[in-house]
Amino acid sequence: MTDGTFIGIQPVKDIPGDIRGSQEHALTLWPEISSYVLGLPELNRVYLVGAGGSLSGLHAAQYFLDRRATTPVTSVNSDEFYYRASPGVGPGALVILLSAAGMTPETAKAASWAQERGAAVVAVTLNAEGALAQAVNTAFIAKNGDGNQVLLQLLALAILEREGQNVSTELSALDALPAATETAVQAFEPYAAKIAENMKDVPVTYLIASGSLQGMGTTFTSCFLQEMQWMHAATINANEFFQGAFEVFDKNTKSILYLGEDETRPMAERADRFLEEYSGETFRVDSRELELPGISPELRAFVAPLVFYTISFRLAAHYAAVRGYSLEGRRYMWQFAY
Template identity: 25%
Template sequence: MSDAYLAEIAEQPGILDRLGQVFGATWGKALAQVHADFGLGSFDRVILTGMGGSLHGAHPAHLALSRALSIPVLLWEAGELTQQALNTVTPRTLLIAISQSGESGEMDRLTKAATRPACVISITNSADNALARWADIAVATHAGPERTASTKTYTAGLVAAHLVVAHLTGKSQGAAADVCALSRTVADLIKRMPSEAETAARHLGYTAPLTMIGRGDSYASAAMTALLTEEAAKLPCEALTGGQFRHGPLELVRDGFRSVVYLGEGAARPLTETLVGRIAALGGRAVAIGTHPCTASATVLPITLPQVPAGLLQVLEILPAQFFVIPLAIARGFEPAAFLNAQKITTGE
């Protein structure tokens, strides 16, 4: 068992509480000016970018800004952006770059691009890195060093992006208090999760590849769960939206098929619930994670999450995965969340 991995999971409530307490006073004024600049037509587009968990954590922010703004909002994997489409970054771009270290190979390339965006907002673990120094507004989560697979840096980045969006869209009232309250919910859920995660791992088995499914904001959780399971338990996974799963991969479902389904919120939830039923009817198994319990059966295992304010559910959704990768890894003969072939900061491309 990796004591460092469990310690980093346990740090999350304190990190989120501190972030909620200092965010407005530290970055609120600068972000309010960017909000005003939208009204002046200062930007022709918004680009969000990152790699790995930082990219997945940007997905809810991408959707929220797309709903709120009248200009295009794009989400780019940083490697593809810098190698294939750097011309999409214009002198009138608002660029939001998310990176744990701020020092990855992709972020290094981005900071050296010939075209300087109109405004750069960075979200990184500390204020002292190449990306933060390049940014106009450098948001630092102060999550502290992370030695194992991403847990606290993912949730801290997710919450920081949520708060950035709240300020950019003029909806910051109460957002910081919501985050502080969320930190207490996270602390309670961390106490509950180990036993439920053990049950989930047994339900999924320890050898079959896993398919993670989520719609809307919850696709971030599906994608991050796939990444975390591959990294921490060395088990092949894929992440799909519910719609994409129905377009072909549904043919995989039979006895032996294993999935983790994030039920999500809003109008798409009934579609996802129907999909869980379809997986069960075809002989597959699902762990269904959401705020309202599904009916438990031999093939469907529900994990029920507390209600939280809109835009913050994804912080809770990832917690079961942070724990169920532990028994998966142990059963497969690996130390949970330990790196074998890679390193924590990917400096090469």
């Protein structure tokens, strides 16, 4: 921990060597996940629950389910979930909770409460010994965050499978994901360095996104920039951008724009046209430009948020290198009781 201490400009850390292995490990859990969801006696609603980066990490799965599932699904902050105490949380509900380290007390409390209410409760985490995994009867354990994202999409596919939908093409895309992610991340490195160098000292970082990439954008600004780099930052939905936020943009404003390949791409393209004319430099991270070998064109939108998860981590690593603040450092989090 740096406890908020400047450690000096550093060379960027190497790309982690466990990305591919973690995704491949997560894919081996598909039979277990499918069996669990198919074996539920009743399923008529789904809650996706987490806090902070884990809440935004649920967004891609929710987007996919919103597009494909007939089963109603909602995502909610862990403490909100507990204190709202929805009467829908009970038999027939599936509650999926995400916590990477598995030690977020609000998420563990929410899990215990939902299980006591008779809901089917599943944890997705990296820590089999953590408070979250220990609070539930069923936990799927990944090796890193890239694996967590795969597990969440597998749970979403299992829900569709239970509804009678054919998910074989999506499963084939996930099988190709580990190699595709490696290729995309390697190719992204020079652009990540360019973005970090140009954006490292802006007074406020605005990141604009839509659809399945909204959560990945929020993870980047709230976790990597606010939490780990102590930078003022915000992710703005591409349509919400035109409901007020665009008024603060001018030729001195720099921003980042995530463009996906899902159905909401026209929203991001509309924002892009405005930024091109009225704003300063915009750094576009466009899913269409990613090299994704083995992924068929019709499935690129499905895997894009999982790849963006990984490249957002790499972008954060480049920020840490040029700003001199380790991603492991915190000023307040974990430093004392709050």
